[in-house]
Amino acid sequence: MNKLRTYLARHAQNCIGAxxxxxxxxxxxxxxVAVIGIALAMPSxxxxxxxxxxxxxxxxxxxxxxxxxxRPDASxxxxxxxxxxxxxxxxxxxxxxxxxxxxxxxxxxxxxxxxLLAALDSNPLPHTIVVRPSEDAxxxxxxxxxxxxxxxxxxxxxKLDTDWVxxxxxxxxxxxxxxxxxxxxxxGAVIVIIGNTIRLDIQNRRAEIEVTKLLGASDGFVRRPxxxxxxxxxxxxxxxxxxxxxxSLWLLSEPMERLAGLYGAAFEPPGVDGGTAxxxxxxxxxxxxxxxxxAVARHLAAIQPKV
Amino acid sequence: MIRFDNVxxxxxxxREALSxxxxxxxxxxxxxxxxxxxxxxxxxLKLIALIERPTRGQVLFEGxxxxxxxxxxxxxxxxxIGMVFQDHKLLEDRTVAENIALPMIIAGxxxxxxxxxxxxxxxxxxxxxMEKKTPSMLSTGExxxxxxxxxxVARPKLLIADEPTGNLDPELSLDIMNLFSRFNEVGVxxxxxxxxxxxxxxxxxxxxxxxxxxxxxxxxSVSDHRSGP
Numbered sequence: 001m002n003k004l005r006t007y008l009a010r011h012a013q014n015c016i017g018a019x020x021x022x023x024x025x026x027x028x029x030x031x032x033v034a035v036i037g038i039a040l041a042m043p044s045x046x047x048x049x050x051x052x053x054x055x056x057x058x059x060x061x062x063x064x065x066x067x068x069x070x071r072p073d074a075s076x077x078x079x080x081x082x083x084x085x086x087x088x089x090x091x092x093x094x095x096x097x098x099x100x101x102x103x104x105x106x107x108x109x110x111x112x113x114x115x116l117l118a119a120l121d122s123n124p125l126p127h128t129i130v131v132r133p134s135e136d137a138x139x140x141x142x143x144x145x146x147x148x149x150x151x152x153x154x155x156x157x158x159k160l161d162t163d164w165v166x167x168x169x170x171x172x173x174x175x176x177x178x179x180x181x182x183x184x185x186x187x188g189a190v191i192v193i194i195g196n197t198i199r200l201d202i203q204n205r206r207a208e209i210e211v212t213k214l215l216g217a218s219d220g221f222v223r224r225p226x227x228x229x230x231x232x233x234x235x236x237x238x239x240x241x242x243x244x245x246x247x248s249l250w251l252l253s254e255p256m257e258r259l260a261g262l263y264g265a266a267f268e269p270p271g272v273d274g275g276t277a278x279x280x281x282x283x284x285x286x287x288x289x290x291x292x293x294x295a296v297a298r299h300l301a302a303i304q305p306k307v
Numbered sequence: 308m309i310r311f312d313n314v315x316x317x318x319x320x321x322r323e324a325l326s327x328x329x330x331x332x333x334x335x336x337x338x339x340x341x342x343x344x345x346x347x348x349x350x351x352l353k354l355i356a357l358i359e360r361p362t363r364g365q366v367l368f369e370g371x372x373x374x375x376x377x378x379x380x381x382x383x384x385x386x387x388i389g390m391v392f393q394d395h396k397l398l399e400d401r402t403v404a405e406n407i408a409l410p411m412i413i414a415g416x417x418x419x420x421x422x423x424x425x426x427x428x429x430x431x432x433x434x435x436x437m438e439k440k441t442p443s444m445l446s447t448g449e450x451x452x453x454x455x456x457x458x459x460v461a462r463p464k465l466l467i468a469d470e471p472t473g474n475l476d477p478e479l480s481l482d483i484m485n486l487f488s489r490f491n492e493v494g495v496x497x498x499x500x501x502x503x504x505x506x507x508x509x510x511x512x513x514x515x516x517x518x519x520x521x522x523x524x525x526x527x528s529v530s531d532h533r534s535g536p
Contacts, residue, residue: 006417211396214356215457216386217413219379305358 011224018228032197036237036284039190041244043183044280048249048272050175052256053168066146067159068129074154076100079127082154086129091137091145098128126156187287194233194291198226202299210305222300227292234288238281245280246272308334308465308496309355314364316350316520324350326520327364332498334464337491339507340500342517348500351517352467355498356388357381369464386414389458389495391468395450397442403453404429404438410461428456432486448479452486459490466490468499472506480506488512 022029068086070079079097086095098106103125107113117124133142149158202209209222249271311330317323325347332338340348353359354366354374361374368384376384389410397406404425411421429435432452442450451471458466468487472480484499484506491497491512501507507514516523 002417003415006415009418010412010415207396208398208400211398212409212413213382214358214385214390214396215410215413216382216384216388218382221382221413 014224015228015231018225019232021225022229022232032193032233033236033240035193036190036233036287037240037244039186039193040238040241040280040284040287041248043179043186044241044245044276045248046175046179046182048245048276049252049256050172050179053172053175065130065132066142068131068149068155069157069159070127070129070154071156072124072126074127076127078154079129082152083129086131089145091134091141093132093134095132096130098130100125100127103128187283190234190237190284190287191291191294194230194288195295197233198230198292198295199299201229202226202295202303206303209300209303213303214305219300223296226296226300227289230288230290230292230295231285232288233291234284234286235281237288238284241280241284242272242277245276308332308336308369309498310365310367311351311354312365312367314354314361314366316347316354316359317362323520325354325361328517328520328522330515330522332496334496335491335494337488337497337512338499339510339512339514340498340517341502341504341507341514342523344502345519346517347520348502348517349469350520352469352498352500355465355467356390357384382413386410386461387464389461389463389466391451391454391458391466391471393470393473395442395454397450397453397457399441399443401441402438403434403440403442403445406442406453407438407457407460410457414461416461424460425456428460431459431489432456447474448482451475451479451483455483455486455490459495463495465496465498468497470501471499472501472503477506481509484510 068082070082076099079099083095083097086092100123104117104123107125108117146158149155212222253271309330309332311328314325314328315323316325328347328351330351340351342348350359354361355368357373357376365372366374368387373384398409401409407425407428408421411424416424425438426435429438432455434449434452434456437445437449437453442453445453451474455468455471458468466487471487472483475483480503487497487499488510497512513525515525
């Protein structure tokens, strides 16, 4: 029991001592922490942006909708008949009719179009049916439907335009993979940075290591302070990364919201959620310990006391 | 306590530092290891502390062949031995008390035990009022006494010293040697390497003379009154 308490006290001492040693070299330590923070924040920020992009693209599911513009001379009765006919189709969820008059009223409320429309004698707008395909509608069926509609004499134009959403999603997939690669490389960089910092630390404390080994210090005893140093670098670097991430997302949230608004997508401003925060801190910690361990494993064994 | 059985140590350069050394060191003995520099004194101590391993032969420490110990077992072995060095090897960025406490920290003593023993060790070497100073604020003789306090604080079974008076003038040297004698009187086995034969002649204890890696002669010094059985 007493042994255990002494052991734990020793750990606590090493833990605090490592932090103390870092504060005795404030400039060098801060720079190292900053570099680690930036390296960890970059992939995290990219990831949040890509995730937001996906959320926005997800909000565009209704882009599967297509519009059927009737010829200007088609009557409202024809439009209603076509709408009802479409509504019965198995592959169609709903069909909504926007009459020329309704469309006119909507456009007149728009400040830009309003004055333009006022200058015209008659309503230039056609009846429009907005069709929402059912979820399980196959692309081939939709294409067939589109072709059939296009052939009708009362239909002017069928606008089915989902290609760009597919393209966007493909780009986002690519971006996500890019983020993953960047994350792996930058975490690798963090391991190297911490490993190198601790390697220098080991060199600077060579005399101390030699003496403690002469006095019978085990490898674990000699290793511990350096591992705690890595622990602190990882934790502080991770915390700094969180700060950077929160700040940059705050800067980005307003323009992103505007952009999403322009595309008519529902949009949650991006933030650092608990999972992301935990992942960054944990990633920092593991990279810190990993870097420290690699340095310690390679360089401590090489130091043997010479008398 | 320690037995050298036909021990030979050859370094990479090919020279034999020790050739077929056979030596027995009993518990509680005070032994001076003398001889010219290069005679093999340091090598003999290094073999005991497992800083080097023998090329041939056996070094037995309490019946165990330490040449066979794994690297992982070395720290535990070293904790049984107090070591004093010519250049004292104190850590400059720590206080005298922290330096002395180091072996106890390594061995995992509690804070309370440590404080008492460090003060006792400082008292033994007559430096009780120096505990808060750093080694660089001390004289060479005082530094060496701190080194000795550090070597004895964890109550080792054996104390080995390599030229502990090498940097000291004759008066301080005698002072240090008397300190060693006092520790020996309370039962610590001592093995002290020194080339200062004149000094050894003024002290008691057994003498082992090494010459070119061989034990040249063994015997008690002139003023011997405490030689082992």
